[in-house]
Amino acid sequence: MAGPDQAAKHSTEVLNQTRKGPCPAKMAIGGFAIVATLGYVVLYSKKKPEASALDVAKVTAGVAKPENTRPR
DSSP states (O other): OOTTTTTTTOOOOOOOSSSOOOHHHHHHHHHHHHHHHHHHHHHTTTTTTEEEEEHHHHHHTTTOOOHSSSOO
């Protein structure tokens, strides 16, 4: 333990990062992938029995047509 005489001494050195942080673009892509996966899982868990996994993927991607969303 440091004694009372060393308590008043402070280091003036600056602690530098030894490595750069993650790239913001990679973080954004990773976040988008996580949100898209979570959205797909939520929609898949709420789908009706007659809907296929492909129908859910089309709805998640926003490219579904009415024939993909109507009961067969």
